[in-house]
Amino acid sequence: MKRIGVIANCSKPEARDVLDRLARKASALGMRLIAAGDTARRLPAARRVPESSLRRRIDALIALGGDGTLLHAAHVLKHTNIPILGVNLGALGFLTSITASELEGALERLAEGAYSLSTRSTISCAVSRGRARLGLFAALNDVVLGWGRSSRIITIDADLGGDRIASYRCDGLVISTPTGSTGHSLSAGGPIIHPEAAVLLLNVICPHTLSARPLVLPDSANLTLTVRAAARPLLLSVDGQEELAIRQGDRLAVRRDPRGVQFIHLPDYSYFSVLRQKLQWRGSSV
Numbered sequence: 001m002k003r004i005g006v007i008a009n010c011s012k013p014e015a016r017d018v019l020d021r022l023a024r025k026a027s028a029l030g031m032r033l034i035a036a037g038d039t040a041r042r043l044p045a046a047r048r049v050p051e052s053s054l055r056r057r058i059d060a061l062i063a064l065g066g067d068g069t070l071l072h073a074a075h076v077l078k079h080t081n082i083p084i085l086g087v088n089l090g091a092l093g094f095l096t097s098i099t100a101s102e103l104e105g106a107l108e109r110l111a112e113g114a115y116s117l118s119t120r121s122t123i124s125c126a127v128s129r130g131r132a133r134l135g136l137f138a139a140l141n142d143v144v145l146g147w148g149r150s151s152r153i154i155t156i157d158a159d160l161g162g163d164r165i166a167s168y169r170c171d172g173l174v175i176s177t178p179t180g181s182t183g184h185s186l187s188a189g190g191p192i193i194h195p196e197a198a199v200l201l202l203n204v205i206c207p208h209t210l211s212a213r214p215l216v217l218p219d220s221a222n223l224t225l226t227v228r229a230a231a232r233p234l235l236l237s238v239d240g241q242e243e244l245a246i247r248q249g250d251r252l253a254v255r256r257d258p259r260g261v262q263f264i265h266l267p268d269y270s271y272f273s274v275l276r277q278k279l280q281w282r283g284s285s286v
Contacts, residue, residue: 001059001111007063008038010039018087022043025104027045055077060082060110061073061083061084063086069086075138087099115266125137125253126252143175146173154234161221173202179195180239198219222254224251
């Protein structure tokens with residue numbers, strides 16, 4: 001890997017120092033850095049390109065920031081096989097693989113080829129109004145429906161492959177990948193799902209019944225959501241990166257996207273170590 005793309009959250013206090021260290025180490029290893037926007041302005045050694053063309057010019061991408069930065073990087077690289085290395089700046093994130101202090105060692109491992117790739121599943125969400133398609137979105141983490149300007153109850157019908165699941169009266173729904181199970185769904189009381197599981201997670205936000213519970217569904221089937229009742233337009237949020245106003249009668253078709261996102265992991269990476277640290281599980285020695 002010689003051509004390394006860089007996307008950084010430059011608002012982080014430590015970003016400038018980390019970018020300087022990245023530039024020095026990359027130069028020593030003969031790596032070419034390529035960046036766009038604010039990151040390029042803070043990284044003079046990098047070749048500057050439009051963000052839209054970044055994925056056509058790099059072998060791998062380093063995302064410096066938190067989970068939001070990595071999700072943005074995944075959207076920039078969507079529908080490619082370019083792997084991402086997440087470097088956390090600040091509090092430990094669920095998606096990032098290493099801390100800033102490990103950056104130089106990680107670049108050495110990339111130069112040596114001493115790393116592994118993990119493919120995370122993604123979901124596609126096609127939104128329709130009548131016979132018209134409003135948009136087609138891809139999510140690494142989740143698709144969240146319901147957060148809008150109204151606090152009134154909404155009703156959403158859900159079915160899986162033509163088999164009706166339920167009609168939910170609630171504040172909203174979260175449909176997440178296994179990777180996204182530690183995102184909005186976890187905050188709504190959902191389970192943690194190992195990222196290699198071939199499932200989708202359907203979770204209800206503030207259901208107006210005690211019987212509604214999160215559902216783990218096979219990702220081989222097609223999930224359809226229909227907004228049956230909504231006093232005002234709802235908000236569809238895709239990974240917190242893209243948004244769309246949804247009206248009563250609109251339909252969402254959610255399924256596993258055949259194209260996933262590749263993460264770079266160093267030899268000592270452990271998914272459960274991240275969980276132990278982030279969730280502060282009792283009994284953990286880490």
